[in-house]
Amino acid sequence: MIISCINVLNKQEETSTRVISVDEEENIIQNSTFEDGLNNWSGRGGCKILLHDSMGDGKVVPLIGKAFASATERTQNWNGIQQDVSGRVQRKLAYEVTAVVRIFGSTTPSDVRVTLWVQGQNGREQYIGIANAQATDKDWVQLQGKFLVNGVAAKAVIYVEGPPPGTDILLNRLVVKHAEKLPPSSPPDFQDVLFGVNILQNSNLSDNLNGWFPLGPCTLSTANGSPLILPPMARDSLGTHEPLNGRYILVTNRSQTWMGPAQTITDKLKLNLTYQVSAWVRIGSVKTGPQNINVALGVDSQWVNGGQVEAVDERWYEIGGSFRIENQPSRVIVYVQGPSAGVDLMVAGLQIFPVDRKARFKHLRNLTDKVRKRDVILKISGIDTHNCFEDMISNVVKVRQSKNSFPIGTCISRSTIDNEDFVDFFVKNFNWAVFGNELKWYWTESQQGNLNYNDADELLDLCSKNGIQVRGHCIFWEVPSAVQSWVQNLNKNDLMNAVQNRLNSLLTRYKGKFRHYDVNNEMLHGSFYQDRLGKDIRAFMFKTAHQLDPSPILFVNDYHVEDGADIRATPEKYINHIIGLQEQGAPVGGIGVQGHIDNPVGPVVCAALDKLGTLGLPIWFTELDVSSSNEFVRADDLEVMLREAYAHPAVGGVMLWGFWELFMRNNGHLVDAEGEVNEAGKRFLALKHEWLSHARGPIDDQGEFKFRGFPGTYTIEVDTMTKKFTKTFTVDNGDSPLEVAIEL
Ligand SMILES: *[C@@H]1O[C@H](CO)[C@@H](O)[C@H](O)[C@H]1NC(C)=O
Ligand SMILES: *[C@@H]1O[C@H](CO)[C@@H](O)[C@H](O)[C@H]1NC(C)=O
Ligand SMILES: *[C@@H]1O[C@H](CO)[C@@H](O)[C@H](O)[C@H]1NC(C)=O
Ligand SMILES: *[C@@H]1O[C@H](CO)[C@@H](O)[C@H](O)[C@H]1NC(C)=O
Numbered sequence: 001m002i003i004s005c006i007n008v009l010n011k012q013e014e015t016s017t018r019v020i021s022v023d024e025e026e027n028i029i030q031n032s033t034f035e036d037g038l039n040n041w042s043g044r045g046g047c048k049i050l051l052h053d054s055m056g057d058g059k060v061v062p063l064i065g066k067a068f069a070s071a072t073e074r075t076q077n078w079n080g081i082q083q084d085v086s087g088r089v090q091r092k093l094a095y096e097v098t099a100v101v102r103i104f105g106s107t108t109p110s111d112v113r114v115t116l117w118v119q120g121q122n123g124r125e126q127y128i129g130i131a132n133a134q135a136t137d138k139d140w141v142q143l144q145g146k147f148l149v150n151g152v153a154a155k156a157v158i159y160v161e162g163p164p165p166g167t168d169i170l171l172n173r174l175v176v177k178h179a180e181k182l183p184p185s186s187p188p189d190f191q192d193v194l195f196g197v198n199i200l201q202n203s204n205l206s207d208n209l210n211g212w213f214p215l216g217p218c219t220l221s222t223a224n225g226s227p228l229i230l231p232p233m234a235r236d237s238l239g240t241h242e243p244l245n246g247r248y249i250l251v252t253n254r255s256q257t258w259m260g261p262a263q264t265i266t267d268k269l270k271l272n273l274t275y276q277v278s279a280w281v282r283i284g285s286v287k288t289g290p291q292n293i294n295v296a297l298g299v300d301s302q303w304v305n306g307g308q309v310e311a312v313d314e315r316w317y318e319i320g321g322s323f324r325i326e327n328q329p330s331r332v333i334v335y336v337q338g339p340s341a342g343v344d345l346m347v348a349g350l351q352i353f354p355v356d357r358k359a360r361f362k363h364l365r366n367l368t369d370k371v372r373k374r375d376v377i378l379k380i381s382g383i384d385t386h387n388c389f390e391d392m393i394s395n396v397v398k399v400r401q402s403k404n405s406f407p408i409g410t411c412i413s414r415s416t417i418d419n420e421d422f423v424d425f426f427v428k429n430f431n432w433a434v435f436g437n438e439l440k441w442y443w444t445e446s447q448q449g450n451l452n453y454n455d456a457d458e459l460l461d462l463c464s465k466n467g468i469q470v471r472g473h474c475i476f477w478e479v480p481s482a483v484q485s486w487v488q489n490l491n492k493n494d495l496m497n498a499v500q501n502r503l504n505s506l507l508t509r510y511k512g513k514f515r516h517y518d519v520n521n522e523m524l525h526g527s528f529y530q531d532r533l534g535k536d537i538r539a540f541m542f543k544t545a546h547q548l549d550p551s552p553i554l555f556v557n558d559y560h561v562e563d564g565a566d567i568r569a570t571p572e573k574y575i576n577h578i579i580g581l582q583e584q585g586a587p588v589g590g591i592g593v594q595g596h597i598d599n600p601v602g603p604v605v606c607a608a609l610d611k612l613g614t615l616g617l618p619i620w621f622t623e624l625d626v627s628s629s630n631e632f633v634r635a636d637d638l639e640v641m642l643r644e645a646y647a648h649p650a651v652g653g654v655m656l657w658g659f660w661e662l663f664m665r666n667n668g669h670l671v672d673a674e675g676e677v678n679e680a681g682k683r684f685l686a687l688k689h690e691w692l693s694h695a696r697g698p699i700d701d702q703g704e705f706k707f708r709g710f711p712g713t714y715t716i717e718v719d720t721m722t723k724k725f726t727k728t729f730t731v732d733n734g735d736s737p738l739e740v741a742i743e744l
Helices: 232-238 357-372 389-394 420-429 454-465 492-509 528-533 536-548 571-583 602-613 631-647 679-690
Strands: 041-044 048-052 068-072 080-084 094-104 110-120 125-135 141-148 153-161 168-178 213-215 219-224 247-252 260-264 274-283 291-299 302-311 317-324 332-337 345-354 374-381 396-404 408-412 432-435 469-477 516-521 553-558 590-593 619-624 651-656 694-698 704-709 712-719 724-731 738-743
Touching: 041 048, 041 068, 041 153, 068 080, 080 168, 094 110, 094 125, 094 153, 110 141, 153 168, 213 219, 213 332, 232 274, 232 317, 232 345, 232 357, 232 602, 247 260, 260 345, 274 291, 274 302, 274 631, 291 317, 317 602, 332 345, 357 602, 357 631, 374 396, 374 724, 396 704, 408 420, 420 679, 432 454, 432 651, 454 469, 469 492, 469 536, 469 553, 469 619, 492 528, 492 536, 516 536, 528 536, 536 553, 536 571, 553 571, 553 619, 571 602, 590 602, 602 619, 602 631, 619 631, 631 651, 631 679, 694 704, 724 738
Parallel strands: 374 738, 408 432, 408 651, 432 469, 469 516, 516 553, 553 590, 590 619, 619 651
Antiparallel strands: 041 080, 048 068, 068 168, 080 153, 094 141, 094 168, 110 125, 110 153, 125 141, 213 260, 219 247, 247 345, 260 332, 274 317, 274 345, 291 302, 291 332, 302 317, 374 704, 396 694, 396 712, 712 724
16 A cells, blocks of 8 residues: 555654754663764675764764764665664664764765664564655754564664665764653543534635635636535535535636635634535536546645545536644645646535534444344243243343454554564454565565565464454555566566466465455556556456455455545546456455545545445455544544444455554554553454443243344353353344354
8 A cells, every 4th residue: 555645744754953862871872973983883785984073174064972974885775884783672662763864975865764674583584664864965864763673683783774876874873762652642622613514714605705715816706506405425414504505616717727716724723623525516628638626725835635536527526525634734725726727617615614523423333233233032941941930030141242253353464473462462352364565476576486475374374373364465466666676577478477476376375265365456556467468467367366266255455445535546436447347257356445544534434435335345444544643533533434334334344454553654553662552542442342242131931032232252141040051152144133042
């Protein structure tokens, strides 16, 4: 998957040169500011390191202390300055790293990285990327990052690398110390928020164009004839709402794609609050082909996507999106943009309103009961029920669900399973798993013919020992940047052979082991194989996979399908894509919606699921993660997604894309690097708890006990005057009432 750069606001990266003061006692790096010359340091990969008090005719002087080092005569990107820290890095402790660096000898800015190389006791090597930033020859830049070593490290070396050969890396200071715990976030205060109330002025244009201004030299006017109905995705969130009045803004004389109607909303926004965006939009002419239409937020100098659609004809299209601002901006404008210069744009009923997530949760709880629970009749035999009346009363049944069988899984990786705390949380709380990278072709065959299935084998072994089912991710990946270089360099014939070999090798080896396969990841976002091998190759991959191992369900898998913000991956495009594959004979058995989502809004996600649901295939969230620096907001985001998924009848399972800090998306974790469960984790556990059904009561005179519960594993405890009986039973999926015979 690729995390979009759209909501950059959420993912702040500190690269300032504000120097953090350090207690050198805590620093595991020795001679960290070169006060003791080059002692403890060396050049990585045979490059040379030199000590300086200044360089470049005195233009480069140390930011800290009196000296700095340079790595010179570098011939590889990974050449640089290193220190052996073997024996000084403890496993399962989180370390924070800061490095003050710059480059020399090139005026082109370049990526500089801090990396940790670790060798385990079994010889297994691992490279852990800790921090990176663009460095220039103009200023020192401070890189910051964190890392955690899961297994026992026999050897460890930390180094600074990255720029192309010929460019020198300068290092002024490196600090590695046990990471401080971040202060916990406080819950945002949404007391006075008017949920479902539009914050834009004069949305319905009954006051002509008051409040609106043209962004750039385009012309705004109003006209009549837009839809009177509310856009469907807004209906639930807005509650009772009068119909629209049919007035719209017509934008003409657009000489740039970004030109359109705008409003300033700086003072109307509340931080950390999730806003839904809704509008009808239309283009004036389709002569120039499909047009992107986007509700954009200009947040200071950044562009934030509030939802977009692709217009292919001259009708009204619904935009449904969302956004959230987490850091105080100085100016925010909202504007509608996107069509090519010269194409007229029409906008009706643009509304922005905070969403009442709690109200929707109530509705989803009810839906969940309907959709997921099943009536169960326990027919209890083996105890005397024909005794006297008192005995009957005392035959009390207690039913407790110990496990819900709905698939809730997570991504795991080879290094994380060396951490017994990680494994403990994993096996306790998940019944499905997927491997982060270990099954990908670039991992199992990074060099042609050099197969490595060890990591996948070990992960699979852990899962099968714990009764955890596994998705196979992924056989191929259509995005060119995810294709390893030897595959990129093959000619057509050799590529076709390599594809066939990959299928044979993987699916034969693991026959019957994986319950799902993502056959060709992200076909809406890339076309590496299709471009080189033709349109039939995609169906060929599905068909061949099915021949080699008929048992797994074969999935398509893509991102941004559910958030209303990516015109490459709208539900409509995904549907057409799947139908296209099926028409070519591809046995598509499931729809993977990755679910890397920012500021989710229930009705927008649900609308996408409803549309995809028309195909009649199971939908799985395959890589769900959310992100907010505020743990309470993150917990809310996660709850939105899990509740929408579990309440939706077409959804067959949910996989999280990790749960442990540093082994998933930034600001997305449920458990911090050292094992503490945070607010998002607590919310997750609370939902898992809510989704266990319990019941108690007397056995009726038919010897039956009826209840309604989620599929899964149960224990029943029957307490008679004389004896206590305990049995376990399972409730399978199904719509009709289930009769279970309990023989005590
Ligand atoms: C337009 O919206 C305003 C509130 O912003 C409302 O008072 C007015 O009745 C609406 N007019 C129409 C025609 O819907
Ligand atoms: C704006 O567009 C209209 C037609 O859409 C045209 O008549 C008018 O001349 C244009 N004005 C400018 C300033 O380009
Ligand atoms: C949920 O169901 C209960 C009981 O059937 C009902 O009283 C309540 O109004 C429902 N709530 C929502 C939000 O649908
Ligand atoms: C929003 O969340 C951030 C991150 O936790 C926090 O620093 C900030 O105080 C919050 N702001 C409000 C207004 O809740």
